[in-house]
Amino acid sequence: MSHDTHHAPVASKLELAPERSDLGLIRPDRSTGWADWLTTVDHKKIGIMYGAFAMLFFLLGGVEALAIRTQLSRPDNDFVTARMYNQLFTMHGTTMIFLGVMPLSAAFFNFLVPLQIGARDVAFPRLNAFSLWTFVAGALVLNSSWLFEFGHLSGWFNNFDWYKSLVYTDFAPANGWFSYAPLSGTFGQANAALQAPRFTGVGTDFWIIGLQILGVASLAASFNFICTIINMRAKGMTMMRLPVFTWMTLVTSILIILAFPAITVALIELMFDRQFGANFFNPSAGGQPILWQHLFWIFGHPEVYILVLPAMGIVSEVLPTFSGKSLFGYPIIVFSGAVIGFLGFAVWSHHMFTTGLGAVPTAAFALLTMAIAVPTGVKIFNWLGTLWGGRIRFTPPMVLSLGFIWMFMCGGFSGVMHSAAPADAQQQDSYFVIAHFHYVLLGGVLLGLMSGLYFWFPKIFGRMPNAPIAYIASGLVILGFNLAFGPMHYLGLAGQPRRTHTYHAGNGWETWNYVATIGAFILGIGIFLAFANLVWTAFKGKKCSPDPWDGRTLEWSLPSPVPEYNFARSPIIATRDAYNEDKYGEKKIGYENDGGEAGIHMPSQSWMPLVAGFGFLMIGIGMPLIAMGVPHAGWVVISGLGVMFLGILLWALEGPGGYMLKTPTPSSPAPVTANTSSY
Amino acid sequence: MSQVAESSHAPTSTGIDHKKLIMWLFLASDCMFFGTLISTHLLYRKLYPTGFTDAEGHQRFIQNLFNIELTSFSTFILLMSSFLMALAVSAMHKGQIKSFRRNILGVIFFGLIFLGCQVYEFTHFLHQGLTIQNSVFGSTFYVLTGTHGTHVAIGVLWLIILYFYSFTGKLVGHMGALDVEIAGLYWHFVDIVWIIIFTAVYLVEYLGPTGFWGTGLPLTK
Numbered sequence: 001m002s003h004d005t006h007h008a009p010v011a012s013k014l015e016l017a018p019e020r021s022d023l024g025l026i027r028p029d030r031s032t033g034w035a036d037w038l039t040t041v042d043h044k045k046i047g048i049m050y051g052a053f054a055m056l057f058f059l060l061g062g063v064e065a066l067a068i069r070t071q072l073s074r075p076d077n078d079f080v081t082a083r084m085y086n087q088l089f090t091m092h093g094t095t096m097i098f099l100g101v102m103p104l105s106a107a108f109f110n111f112l113v114p115l116q117i118g119a120r121d122v123a124f125p126r127l128n129a130f131s132l133w134t135f136v137a138g139a140l141v142l143n144s145s146w147l148f149e150f151g152h153l154s155g156w157f158n159n160f161d162w163y164k165s166l167v168y169t170d171f172a173p174a175n176g177w178f179s180y181a182p183l184s185g186t187f188g189q190a191n192a193a194l195q196a197p198r199f200t201g202v203g204t205d206f207w208i209i210g211l212q213i214l215g216v217a218s219l220a221a222s223f224n225f226i227c228t229i230i231n232m233r234a235k236g237m238t239m240m241r242l243p244v245f246t247w248m249t250l251v252t253s254i255l256i257i258l259a260f261p262a263i264t265v266a267l268i269e270l271m272f273d274r275q276f277g278a279n280f281f282n283p284s285a286g287g288q289p290i291l292w293q294h295l296f297w298i299f300g301h302p303e304v305y306i307l308v309l310p311a312m313g314i315v316s317e318v319l320p321t322f323s324g325k326s327l328f329g330y331p332i333i334v335f336s337g338a339v340i341g342f343l344g345f346a347v348w349s350h351h352m353f354t355t356g357l358g359a360v361p362t363a364a365f366a367l368l369t370m371a372i373a374v375p376t377g378v379k380i381f382n383w384l385g386t387l388w389g390g391r392i393r394f395t396p397p398m399v400l401s402l403g404f405i406w407m408f409m410c411g412g413f414s415g416v417m418h419s420a421a422p423a424d425a426q427q428q429d430s431y432f433v434i435a436h437f438h439y440v441l442l443g444g445v446l447l448g449l450m451s452g453l454y455f456w457f458p459k460i461f462g463r464m465p466n467a468p469i470a471y472i473a474s475g476l477v478i479l480g481f482n483l484a485f486g487p488m489h490y491l492g493l494a495g496q497p498r499r500t501h502t503y504h505a506g507n508g509w510e511t512w513n514y515v516a517t518i519g520a521f522i523l524g525i526g527i528f529l530a531f532a533n534l535v536w537t538a539f540k541g542k543k544c545s546p547d548p549w550d551g552r553t554l555e556w557s558l559p560s561p562v563p564e565y566n567f568a569r570s571p572i573i574a575t576r577d578a579y580n581e582d583k584y585g586e587k588k589i590g591y592e593n594d595g596g597e598a599g600i601h602m603p604s605q606s607w608m609p610l611v612a613g614f615g616f617l618m619i620g621i622g623m624p625l626i627a628m629g630v631p632h633a634g635w636v637v638i639s640g641l642g643v644m645f646l647g648i649l650l651w652a653l654e655g656p657g658g659y660m661l662k663t664p665t666p667s668s669p670a671p672v673t674a675n676t677s678s679y
Numbered sequence: 680m681s682q683v684a685e686s687s688h689a690p691t692s693t694g695i696d697h698k699k700l701i702m703w704l705f706l707a708s709d710c711m712f713f714g715t716l717i718s719t720h721l722l723y724r725k726l727y728p729t730g731f732t733d734a735e736g737h738q739r740f741i742q743n744l745f746n747i748e749l750t751s752f753s754t755f756i757l758l759m760s761s762f763l764m765a766l767a768v769s770a771m772h773k774g775q776i777k778s779f780r781r782n783i784l785g786v787i788f789f790g791l792i793f794l795g796c797q798v799y800e801f802t803h804f805l806h807q808g809l810t811i812q813n814s815v816f817g818s819t820f821y822v823l824t825g826t827h828g829t830h831v832a833i834g835v836l837w838l839i840i841l842y843f844y845s846f847t848g849k850l851v852g853h854m855g856a857l858d859v860e861i862a863g864l865y866w867h868f869v870d871i872v873w874i875i876i877f878t879a880v881y882l883v884e885y886l887g888p889t890g891f892w893g894t895g896l897p898l899t900k
Contacts, residue, residue, distance in 0.1 A: 022849070123697040190812040223704045231691040231700055257704060261712035269719065269822065278811050278818035280719070286727055286815045295715060649840070655849075 009599025009660040013564075019604070021654035028605045029659060039605040041125035042564055046132050047110030048460065051453075053136060054104035055531050060143070061095035064088050066524050069484070073517035075505035085501035086174035087149065087203060091142070093177030094207065097307065098214050099139045101441070104449050105310035106135070106218075109225055109249045111460060115555035115562065116243045118234025118571040123227040125603040126651060131221035133613025138213035141620030145172040145206035148624075162629035168201035175204055176499060178300060181281035181292035185270060188284050190277025195627075198274060205274060205624040212267050213616045215260050222253035229253075234554075235592070236573035240334070243553045244327060247334045248313030251341040252306050258345070259302035266295035275627055290355060297348035305344040307441060308408075309337060311448025312379060315401045318455050319383055321549050322398040323390025326577050329382040336375035336382075343372045353421045354428045362421045369419035376412055380405060395549065396470035400451035403478050407443025411436055414489065429499075432492025438485045446527075447477070453534055458548045462560035463541030469533045476526030483519025487512035552580035557589065565600045568664045569593050593663065604657030608647050615644025702861045706868045713872050716826060717879055720819040728892035731816045733808025741816070741884045744807055746800065753796035754877045757831075760789035761870040768863045771856040776845060779859065783842050786866065790835040797828045820880070827876055830869045837862055 010016055018026050028039040037045060067088050071079040080088065110128065114121055122128050149171035157163035175184045184204050186196035198204070229242070229250045242250075270292070272278035279285035281292050320327045327333060349357055349365040357365075383405055392398070414436040418424045427433055458464050496509050503509055547556045554571060555562070557579045572590035575581045582589045618640025625633035691697060730740045767782035801821070811821045841862055844850050850858065883891035 124701065194812065196812075219708060223701045223708075226704055227697050227701045231693055231695065231697055233692045237692075257708040258711050261708055262715050265712060265715040265719070268826075269818075272811070272818065272822055276811055278822065279815045280818050280822075286723075287818075288723075288726070291719065291722065295719075298715075652840075653844075 009597075009662040011662050013602070013659065013661070016659055019657065019659065021604070021657055023650060023654050025654065027654075027657055028607060029657075031605065036605070038610055039129075039607050041121070041129050041603050041605055041609075043110045043114050043122050043125070043128060044460075044562055044564075046128055047107045047112075049132055050103045050110055050135070051107035053139065054100055054107055055534075057095055057099035057139060057143075058104070059528065059531065061092050061100050062524055062527060064092040064095065066520060068092060069517040069520040071501060072503075072513050074514065075503055075510055077502055080501070082501040083170055083174070086499070087170055087172035089499060090173045090176055090179075090203075090207070091146070094142060094173060094211075096441070097177060097303070098211065099142070101307050101445055101449065102214075102218065103135055103139075105252070105307070106131075106221055108245070108310060108314065108449075108452055108456070109221070109253075112456065112555060113225060113228060113246055113249055114232070115558065115566060116246045116553050117229060117232060117237055118554055118567060118573065119228065119232040120566050120570075120600065121603060122224050123232055124224050126606050126609050126656075127220055127224050129606070130609035130612055130651075131217045131224065133610050134213060134217035134220065134616050137613045137617035137620060138210050138217060140617055141213060142173070142206060142210035144621060145203050145210075145624070148172075148202070148206075160630075162631070165629060166201065168198065170201040170203045171206075173203040173207035174200055175207070178296050179204060179207060179270070179292075180296075181270065181273075181287075181289040182283050185273045185281040185287070185289070185292070186277070187282060194277040195275065196273070196277050196282060202624045202627045205271075205627040206620075208267050208271050208274070209620045209623040212264065212271075213620050215264050215267075216616070218256050219260050222256040225249055225253045226257070234567075234571045234573055236590075237578075240331065241573055241576045241578070244316035244330070244333055244337075245310070245313035248309045248316070248337055251337050252309045255302045255306050255309075255341050255344060259299045259306070262295050263299035266292060266299070269295075271623075275623070290352075293352050293355065294348070297351045298345070300351065301348040302341075302344040304440075305340055307445050308448075309341065311404065311445045311452075312337065314448050314452035314455070315383065315404050317553065318397050318401040318451050319386045320577070321455075321551055322393045322395055322401075323387050324393075324550075325386060325390045326552070326580070327382070328385030328388070330576060333379055333382050336378045339375040340372060343368060343375070347372060350419060350421075350424070353424045366419050366421045370416060373412065373416050373419075380409060380412075395454075396465070396467060396474055397451045397455035397549075399471065399474045400447050400454060403474065404444055404447040404451060407439055407447060407478070407481070411439030411441075411444055414439065427492060429497055430492035431488040431496045431498060434498060435485050435488035435492060438481075438488070442485070443481055450474075450477070450530055453530075455549065456555075457534060457537055458544045459546075459551075459555055459558075459560050459562070461538045461541065462543060462546070463537050464544040464548060465533050465537040465541060469529060473526050473530035473533060476522055477530065478526075480519045480522030480524070480526050484516045484523050485519070487516050487519075491516070547579075550583075552577040554579055554589075557582065563664070565602060565661055568600075597663075599660035599662050601658050602661050604659065606651060606654065608651030608654065610647075612644050612647030612651065615640050615642070615647055618643060696857055698857060698861055699864070702864050706864065709868065709872075713827070713875075716819075716823045717875065720823050720880060723815045723819050724892055727815060728890075731809060731814035734810075734813060735808070737808075739808065742890065744804060744809060745881060745884060746803065747881060747885065749796060749800065750877065750881050753793050753800075754873065756789050756796070757793045757870055757873055760786045760793070761867050763789065764863045764866045768856070768860050771850075771859040774851075774856075776850070780842060780845060783838055783845075783859075787835055787838050787842065790831055790838070794828060794831055794835065797824065797831075801825075823880065824876065827869070827873060830872070834862075834866050834869055837865070 013029055014032070016030050019029060021027050028035060031039060037049065040046060067080060068085070071077050071085055110122070151157055152169055152171050173179070183199050186198050188197045190196040229246055233242070269278070269280035273280050273282055273287070279287045281287045281289050283289060316327055316333055347365060347369045349361060350369045353362055353365075414432070418427060418433070418436060454465055454470055491509055491512050494508060496503060496507070503513075544560070546558065546560045549556070554573075557571070558566065569591035571578070572592060574587040574590070575585070578589055581587045619637050620640075622633055622636030622640055625636060693700070730738065730744075733739050763782045763785040767779050767786060770776075770778035770782060809817045809820070811817050841850065841859065849855070887893075
């Protein structure tokens with residue numbers, strides 16, 4: 001295709017003459033500092049921003065969790081009110097899943113996938129920036145509900161007419177992360193303003209629109225990554241030579257594009273119920289609340305695998321590196337990952353065993369759920385096979401990955417217990433379920449992601465995290481985690497219900513709740529320490545070689561930090577674990593000088609993804625304002641729609657642009673430094 | 680939207696252009712989207728086969744509400760718009776920009792007729808007493824067909840932008856043809872979804888002596 005580059009290749013984008021887009025506006029290509037970060041289309045910078053936002057929201061969700069545990073530390077506690085407690089656990093779950101784990105996974109997708117497949121960027125760099133800013137908009141919408149809640153508690157709104165007419169005043173979401181209808185919906189007849197009476201306050205409206213916007217971000221990112229992985233592999237990088245992390249990114253992205261439409265529709269229907277008086281889930285008009293459960297879990301169960309598969313991919317990269325062996329049973333690991341993704345669509349009703357589905361569906365869903373344990377178990381055995389006979393180095397990422405296997409397995413076992421429908425009927429809505437999914441999501445996913453952070457941080461910033469602090473933090477996380485969630489198995493089987501803000505003394509729950517709270521605080525300190533160590537490393541850490549771990553995949557062949565064009569010359573791949581083979585084996589990585597005299601084509605930066613994201617922010621704040629009855633709030637939504645459409649239109653019309661960078665002279669290959677004796 | 684995506688110079692691994700691949704991925708996702716909406720409608724239709732109750736409290740049959748002749752006409756128009764779209768894509772591939780403009784104007788015109796029919800239909804149904812608030816049927820019908828209408832409207836907007844863009848001289852060559860082809864993929868998809876909606880929402884009401892759901896108005900010869 002033609003592009004509008006009228007200059008000779010430059011050594012740095014700062015040498016560019018002012019370049020105009022097709023619209024005549026000057027492109028922000030030469031910007032530096034904050035404007036550079038706001039307009040960047042570089043997958044590495046976008047990945048870093050995803051990671052920074054994700055860690056921030058992780059800490060926020062962690063504070064919410066600690067407030068919950070403080071409230072439950074002793075019986076009949078009144079640290080927070082019941083209404084506040086509902087908002088805390090709802091926002092904790094929503095924040096951790098959608099603003100913590102998913103964007104942290106997205107950070108790895110962004111940073112690693114192009115490097116691992118030997119590409120210079122993702123297929124659609126500006127769409128990638130759009131995903132980031134839309135995610136930020138959704139996150140701000142969800143969390144702005146706390147500002148309204150704070151204003152409500154502080155009495156700021158007392159003089160406003162719209163405030164006086166509100167029936168329910170939970171301004172932050174308060175339905176649980178799955179917002180079951182009819183609690184999240186309406187009842188009775190709609191009034192002249194098209195609104196039917198509701199069970200909950202505008203927090204639910206924040207939740208609906210916030211999740212909708214986050215869904216747009218996830219979908220856009222997933223289209224982009226599938227396209228990148230399928231279409232932008234370097235020469236010789238066949239599908240069965242892809243690093244496992246890239247494979248799991250592909251499976252996760254396919255899950256996202258097929259699962260998110262279900263929640264999108266469910267959210268649209270719920271929004272129509274709440275804001276336009278429709279009857280999708282309104283029981284008094286014939287709506288079926290059970291439909292919400294089906295639609296939610298058709299999305300919600302694949303979502304569980306959307307959360308865990310990237311962490312499995314990370315572990316599949318860390319274990320071979322620190323065992324000094326290639327991954328045991330690579331094709332089986334890839335295949336079982338795909339099978340997990342496929343089966344993930346066929347088990348949603350195991351979340352609904354107690355709703356009375358009937359014997360046949362219950363049995364079918366129980367069997368399919370048990371079947372998922374097979375590919376998962378296959379993965380665990382393959383990881384153990386990777387460790388077997390290896391020269392194991394207990395580096396911080398390795399410790400965290402081993403923790404992943406151990407903790408995830410515990411969560412898997414209690415998961416198999418849930419798959420037996422009669423047992424599930426006893427465990428439903430008890431702390432046993434909390435214990436189960438925290439073992440999977442925290443002991444599993446978070447340990448995996450932390451392992452990834454400690455593994456790739458030296459590549460991202462060229463600096464090595466402080467090892468002693470990393471070990472202490474990993475120890476605190478694993479210890480605190482087991483102390484917090486281990487006892488919940490017992491508490492659940494002893495009958496303590498979920499989502500209940502307090503309990504009376506005398507049920508035998510006091511001791512273990514107290515222990516769990518202590519564990520939660522140890523866990524909190526551990527995670528804070530681990531994150532603080534990383535932030536410190538990013539700015540002040542000790543510089544390290546480009547390949548400090550003796551890595552096996554392509555990204556370790558690049559300098560640290562990775563230059564903006566990634567590969568000065570595109571690699572030609574001859575085998576799996578290409579860089580390891582290049583260092584120690586026969587099959588070297590070939591390079592083609594595809595830039596040559598013309599230079600390396602770089603995409604132009606753009607303000608438009610940020611503008612479109614800002615439009616989403618206005619829509620997201622405006623919709624709950626309408627639900628509150630704030631006058632003229634509709635104009636906020638309409639102008640938000642306008643800003644969004646304008647952003648996308650100008651983005652389309654400004655043209656892809658691009659400029660040429662001089663092809664750097666190939667430097668001597670990065671020195672092979674297998675010396676990690678400090679570990 | 681035609682230039683939303685940057686394409687790299689390098690040939691892609693599969694030989695399929697990035698833009699075309701991402702459009703197919705979007706359509707796969709949109710299949711699930713409409714699948715969920717249509718399922719919602721059909722589930723409630725099975726659960727409440729007797730139609731709806733209007734504002735005066737009268738029981739109303741769906742066959743009395745629908746104007747199947749009008750909807751058949753608008754369905755035919757949308758099908759023909761797909762035909763014109765195919766001609767427009769073909770013209771672009773041959774580099775016949777004038778023929779492209781003529782055909783794309785036809786697609787836009789037919790798309791607007793379809794939207795006009797839908798606006799008329801919605802207004803007519805409102806007068807007949809079917810609102811989004813007074814029944815589950817109203818909720819599922821308006822949201823499903825309204826969402827499809829929104830897709831058509833976005834498509835029309837997209838084609839209008841492409842039409843005017845073609846006068847800038849930038850819609851040329853292989854990439855120009857590709858941009859039009861991708862818009863065509865979207866347009867054909869929206870058309871196919873309407874064929875399914877027309878069948879599953881409209882036509883089945885006239886199936887058999889009392890409609891597919893079994894309790895509709897007995898049809899008179």
